[in-house]
Amino acid sequence: MLIPWFDAHARDLPWRRPDTTPWGVLVSEFMLQQTPVGRVAPVWAEWLARWPTPSAMAAAPQADVLRAWGKLGYPRRALRLHAAATEIATAHGDRVPSELDELLALPGVGAYTARAVLAFGYHRRAAVVDTNVRRVIARAVHGAGDAGPARTSADLADAERLLPDGPQSRAARYSAALMELGAVLCTASRPRCAGCPVHADCAWVGAGRPEYTGPARPTQRYAGTDRQVRGRLLDVLRGAPGPVPRSALDAAWSDAAQRDRCLLSLLDDGLVEQLDGTSFALPGERGTEART
DNA sequence: TAAACGTGGCG
DNA sequence: TCGCCAAGTTT
Incomplete structure (x- = not known):
């Protein structure tokens, strides 16, 4: 009864088309980690057109991948996907692995994503728990x-x-x-x-549809958090054609202590690179001149 | 194991 | 308006 219902009512999502490759499925699953379907769809289509294989993406600078990721959120996923693509290209012959343990060994691939690739990419028996x-x-x-x-x-x-x-x-x-x-x-x-x-x-x-009685999920704020500040800083880098001076980042957030802390964490995460004393860029960015 | 990690749409 | 929530993973 569940499968016939799905046959009749499944949404026509782009990554569900029959010609989607396991690589296409992997890309979709990375993007869908905590990001709603509606926002993923257009970006996914661009990505697959631009980087139709893992090796194609592996050849791109991280900066290009981060810009293409746009505002999907949690940009570390873009870096991990790039790293996974590199590993697939170099260690797996440019083929997305079809074994659970090999998938789990890829950066950014956890219990859900690994099984999703097996089920949706290879049509294998795998329980997906999201x-x-x-x-x-x-x-x-x-x-x-x-x-x-x-x-x-x-x-x-x-x-x-x-x-x-x-x-x-x-x-x-x-x-x-x-x-x-x-x-x-x-x-x-x-x-x-x-x-x-x-x-x-x-x-x-x-049971009569009883109310949920368990513990309430902790409500997570966003305004004023480091996440927001990191997002602002990265947005400046994404929007610039190349490296930017520190002053451009300073303008993105007024609290200097928080801003510095967040910039350090971005550098530590590999989401930002410092080119010299005063200029910063997305990782792998070509060009060395800071623009005001 | 709990906390950190972006962003935006919706009721 | 604002809290809730969205195909999770990592440390």
Whole structure:
């Protein structure tokens, strides 16, 4: 019932097209780590057109990759994807690995992304546990109002137990369907149980849809945080055609102590390079003259 | 294990 | 307006 529903209602996302390569899937999964589908789609298309293979991306300077990443957020992901591309190009013959342990060894690839590549890139039997699947399992299997704190190995075991027997491609499709269910129907707020293909078997519905009772997720602020300051600084570098003088970065945030601390952390993360005493640039940037 | 890590849309 | 939330990973 879940797969037929998916057959009929799956969103037409660009990375789901049949001609998408495992590399295309890997790129999409990096971008989708904490960034909504709607913002990823246009950027993903540009990336695949520009860098259709891992080696193509590996050949690009990090600065180009960071600019192309734009405002997707968490730019360390762009650096890790570039590093993964380099490793795939040099150590895997330019082919995205199709073994779980090899995928997990790539920078920026964790339990979710590795299995997503197996399922969506290679149509292999793999349980994917993301925020959507965690919520669906919490409700449909355990009758809870929502997923509480991470229970990583238990969720993975639950998800694996749900996978249908038979061809691996069918289990892979089931994984996609489970995610889709959480993304479009079994949503965090106001789930649309009417029209849910597993409504009749849902433990949460069976229990009368009880409220979530677990601990509240810690609310994370953004305004005034180092994350915002780092974002501002990086935005200056992305927007400039080349290296910028320190004064350009100084203008991005008034609190000098916080600004300096954040610049140091960006340098430490490899997201920014210092070219000389007074000029800064995205890593791998060509050109040496600072512009005002 | 908890905290850090960007950004923007929506109710 | 503002809190919530979005296909996580790393340290």
